Amino acid sequence: MRTGISITVSASDRRRLTAIVFDRNAAQKHVWRARIILLTADDLGTQAIMAASGKSKTTVWRWQERFAEAGIAGLLRDKTRPPGKAPIPAGKTAEVVRLTQAPPPHEATHWTARAMAKAVGLGVATVQRIWAAHGLSPHRWRVFKLSKDPAFVEKLHEIVGLYVAPPVHAVVLSFDEKSQIQALDRTQPGLPMKKGRGATMTHDYKRHGTTTLFAALNVLTGEVFGRNMQRHRHQEFIRFLNALERDIPAGKIVHVILDNYAAHIRTVLGADRGCGFEASESDH
Numbered sequence: 001m002r003t004g005i006s007i008t009v010s011a012s013d014r015r016r017l018t019a020i021v022f023d024r025n026a027a028q029k030h031v032w033r034a035r036i037i038l039l040t041a042d043d044l045g046t047q048a049i050m051a052a053s054g055k056s057k058t059t060v061w062r063w064q065e066r067f068a069e070a071g072i073a074g075l076l077r078d079k080t081r082p083p084g085k086a087p088i089p090a091g092k093t094a095e096v097v098r099l100t101q102a103p104p105p106h107e108a109t110h111w112t113a114r115a116m117a118k119a120v121g122l123g124v125a126t127v128q129r130i131w132a133a134h135g136l137s138p139h140r141w142r143v144f145k146l147s148k149d150p151a152f153v154e155k156l157h158e159i160v161g162l163y164v165a166p167p168v169h170a171v172v173l174s175f176d177e178k179s180q181i182q183a184l185d186r187t188q189p190g191l192p193m194k195k196g197r198g199a200t201m202t203h204d205y206k207r208h209g210t211t212t213l214f215a216a217l218n219v220l221t222g223e224v225f226g227r228n229m230q231r232h233r234h235q236e237f238i239r240f241l242n243a244l245e246r247d248i249p250a251g252k253i254v255h256v257i258l259d260n261y262a263a264h265i266r267t268v269l270g271a272d273r274g275c276g277f278e279a280s281e282s283d284h
Contacts, residue, residue, distance in 0.1 A: 007068055009041035016072055033075040040064055043258075048132050052174035090128060096120055096130045100138055109140040162255050163219055171248055173216040173225070175258040179232040183208040214240040216256070 009017070017034040020026050032053050039049045049060050066074040096116060103112050113131075117124045131137065149155070166172045185208060190201035214236065215226040225244055229236040241256070248254060258264045 006196070007040050007064060013072060014038065014041065030076055034072075036063050037067050037075070038061055040067075047274060071267055088122070088130070090106045091123065092120065093130055096122070096127060096146055097136065098133055098155065100131065100136050159257055162257060166220060166255070167253065170253045170255060171250065172219045172255045172257065173244070175214075176258050177212055177214045177237075177261075179210075179212045181211050181228075183211050184249070211215065212236065214242075234266045237263045237267050 016019075020034040021031055021038065023031075032055065035053055036049055036055065036059075039052055042051070044248070046057060046060055050054075050057060053060070063075065070077075089098070099116065099119065100111055104115060106115065108115065113124045113127045115121075116127045120127070123195050162172045184205045186202045187204050187206055188202050190199055193199040211228045211230065212232045213226060213228055215224055217224050225247060227240055227243060246252070
């Protein structure tokens with residue numbers, strides 16, 4: 001043992017150290033620390049303790065000193081170590097929080113970790129840790145404006161019920177359209193891909209006006225029914241519904257979930273609702 005270090009192991013300490021060594025649930029670091037002290041109490045030298053415990057000389061000396069200073073409690077507790085990097089100043093953390101809660105000065109809808117790190121002179125991971133510690137998520141939004149429709153709850157239950165538990169022998173379609181789609185084409189046809197050369201296409205294009213895409217998603221199967229039309233009126237909407245009815249097997253009750261666009265409202269409430277569909281409004 002090192003010169004100048006005196007270790008006295010009482011009978012109660014020996015029983016407790018022995019219990020730690022033979023405890024199957026004890027942490028292994030506690031086990032070999034207790035073994036070092038027991039071997040020391042048996043008057044073994046440093047070389048013998050190193051051979052029996054498989055630890056280095058400095059490790060044996062360190063835990064002998066720890067036991068001499070703090071007893072068994074010192075073996076079961078690791079000393080705190082100074083951080084490898086200086087902690088972030090409180091003012092810098094407050095600056096990150098303050099900037100995060102304000103709109104970014106550059107052209108962006110919200111702060112990103114990289115943009116914030118560049119603005120305050122910190123690392124991206126540091127900014128993310130500050131956000132996590134303060135519960136900030138700039139990329140998330142929570143919708144707070146609710147409908148004023150007095151029948152909103154009933155309609156909500158009806159629509160969600162169609163999504164979650166559609167009726168037997170029924171087809172539930174979620175419908176929407178995309179208008180003003182640019183119909184573009186390249187000015188010249190390209191060449192196909194062949195060995196050693198990729199496909200080609202011209203850098204410029206020509207316009208063929210716009211088109212409107214009508215699409216309906218089968219909620220159960222994921223199948224999408226789509227059709228392009230030149231205009232975006234209730235007449236085109238009815239034509240699309242009629243095309244759907246022809247494609248869907250006979251004997252099925254079709255439920256269409258759509259928003260309250262004017263063309264939809266006119267179709268649902270007007271005399272043109274003669275295609276055997278049940279419609280539910282999903283945008284209030």
